[in-house]
Amino acid sequence: DTEVTQTPKHLVMGMTNKKSLKCEQHMGHRAMYWYKQKAKKPPELMFVYSYEKLSINESVPSRFSPECPNSSLLNLHLHALQPEDSALYLCASSVEIAGYQETQYFGPGTRLLVL
Amino acid sequence: GENVEQHPSTLSVQEGDSAVIKCTYSDSASNYFPWYKQELGKRPQLIIDIRSNVGEKKDQRIAVTLNKTAKHFSLHITETQPEDSAVYFCAAKRGPQVGGGGADGLTFGKGTHLIIQP
Numbered sequence: 234d235t236e237v238t239q240t241p242k243h244l245v246m247g248m249t250n251k252k253s254l255k256c257e258q259h260m261g262h263r264a265m266y267w268y269k270q271k272a273k274k275p276p277e278l279m280f281v282y283s284y285e286k287l288s289i290n291e292s293v294p295s296r297f298s299p300e301c302p303n304s305s306l307l308n309l310h311l312h313a314l315q316p317e318d319s320a321l322y323l324c325a326s327s328v329e330i331a332g333y334q335e336t337q338y339f340g341p342g343t344r345l346l347v348l
Numbered sequence: 349g350e351n352v353e354q355h356p357s358t359l360s361v362q363e364g365d366s367a368v369i370k371c372t373y374s375d376s377a378s379n380y381f382p383w384y385k386q387e388l389g390k391r392p393q394l395i396i397d398i399r400s401n402v403g404e405k406k407d408q409r410i411a412v413t414l415n416k417t418a419k420h421f422s423l424h425i426t427e428t429q430p431e432d433s434a435v436y437f438c439a440a441k442r443g444p445q446v447g448g449g450g451a452d453g454l455t456f457g458k459g460t461h462l463i464i465q466p
Contacts, residue, residue, distance in 0.1 A: 264451035275437050276392065278453030288451055323391065327451065335380050335399075335441065337454060339391040 237340035245346045254343045256307040256324030265307040266325040314347045350375040354457025369460045371438035372420040378440040387434045428464045435459045
């Protein structure tokens, strides 16, 4: 399996809902990432997990809560989101080269709409 | 933190001509520079990357050059085809940070919308 998969593809939620985004890879990659991409903008880093531990949080509001249950799975739990959080949420994983996590491969994303 | 500037924002070329997209970065600690192609509604796809110990890399019609002293890198696409039409993003990644476990996110440029005119 050479792909990063994400579910669901689309999600519509109200501001009081709780939902989760799921990301999976079976390439043996030990670093996984969440990015947020607004329309006509580049992806922006949210979180980095390295060997199942959260290593980077780019000052993301606490209404976004990441979780890495095992080396193949990455979740993003959503609670009390705002309409401005509507975006494409991309997951990525990276292959280790000479001790560094480098080439990042992206999943297809979850398109989130917050009403 | 890292800042990546990308130019131009839109580039229109005739089919068969070459296209060049340029990026500059600010953090001298950055050591890995990938280029992604993103078609409308699709995921970013890695098309080529270069590490800071290399000045140039080529893969068929695509090449990337890196000037570490000037902190800029460029994407060159030759013999452009209609299927090259997309948004292209350059990105930079820092070298390993303390406690980062060797992983760090990418900082992206704002993107270039490449249009290939038939």
